[in-house]
Amino acid sequence: MHADDVSLQSLIGSETAADPAFVFDGTPVSRAEFSGMVEQTTAWLAAQGIGKGDVVAVWLVNRVEWVALLFAAARLGAVVAAVNTRYRSAEVAHLLKLSGAKLLVVEAAFRSIDFASVLADIAKDEVPALQELAVIGADAIPAQWPCIRFDAFDKPYPPAPMPQDNVDLPVLLYTTSGTTKGPKLVAHSQRTLATHANSVAKALQLSPRRHSLLAMLPFCGTFGMTSLLGFIAAGATVHVLDAFEAAPALQILSEHKITHAFGSDEMFRRILALTDEQRPFPHLRVCGFAAFQPGWRELAAEAEARGLPLFGLYGSSEVQALFSIARPSDAFADRIEGGGWPMSPEAKVRVRDTETGELAAQDVSGEIEISAPSCFLGYFNNPEATRDAITADGFFRTGDIGRLRDGAFVYETRAGDAMRLGGFLVAPGEIEDEIKSCADVADAQVVAVDLKGHARCVAFVIPAGTSPQQEVLTARLRERLASYKVPARIYVVDAFPVTDSANGVKIQRAKLRTMAMERIAAE
Structure with a gap:
């Protein structure tokens, strides 16, 4: 394959230059116009x-500048670090420090998000590489770093010289949950992104005139970005929501x-709840969904009855979203399960028995391992974690449990203790570290429970001297963490339930979950 064929630029194509590539807030942007925006953004970055x-860290809602920055960075051989708009100061600081970002492109303001106040809580010496903020929607925001306006589309900058052979260098960093401190950064190249985008377009048999996408997932995550790139590759029109709202x-x-x-079960539930029509969407062909909430099977059955066809799928930051999806020919019960058929004909999926360490037979559950063109380059600036994640023969250890089924596979659950909160995978250690940094806390453990149909986290803390107040702890955590990570309950305990094992004393998280549910029920 020629290097040009796996660049991000190659996805834009030229045959349908006048067709809308995107519609942002009712405004169409043609492929030719978008190419011009990429040129302007490349010159601006240079x-x-x-x-x-x-x-370059990009902390924006879904807007055309986000996509232009990614494509422009690719042309310069630069790297975009995607920042979740729901992140708070501790998370933003961690990402900026770990990525070594020189420039942060940020919204002036968006609905209830006060970007400036989040930045105000980050000490300059926490993120030594950061030199400048570029603001979209204002000349500056109150900040301790110099600010410039992002004005790439407003005035001409001298054209930038293009370094060559960048298709295998890192171009995009996603955050992913580790099991310890903050998230790791998953590095993808133009080759991994563009190759997978083409696989998605081909596997879904997308055609420019017949098909269109509602992009309602954030571009900062692989679920939103992969669906976007797949439809760009197909030449199909993408209608973009800056941030999800059901109406x-x-x-x-x-x-x-x-x-x-594509979206979470909760997104589709909220959309369906707003209309009384029996079959409101006769044109919908595929709704790929991730099941994050209890009751998703019931939702899928209701959606099916109302002509909203839900398809289970599988993905991760490391192998990209839409790695696999169910097929229309699958029986309904199989079609709504996570997993499905890999998009790329070159992808290989196997399952390893976690007890014996041997490869598992069909229908036997174990850890899913994947080799595919969509696989990541590694964890950015973390060779040790990269080595741990890859088998000797080059398969990615997903940390997910599943089983093989007739050429497809079924995703069952996440191995270990990672929690799915607010639609995002979150490591307990990330929240526990923040709680432990609070006054009067000696130790903390966090578990996820089902609270009124939503996955929420509950914290148990051991006090250091005076017993900490739940209200004080919650207020502090609200300043430091995204709202979905803030514990719904904080319980003070004298000790955690533990068990002795050959590898040392282990905290019984299952017991903590039971304790949390019993206490909530007693309320």
């Missing part, structure tokens, strides 16, 4: 001193006869 290997999603699905949408 004028800010961004070149090969430099990291505008419903309107776009209906008015624009959208054929494809």
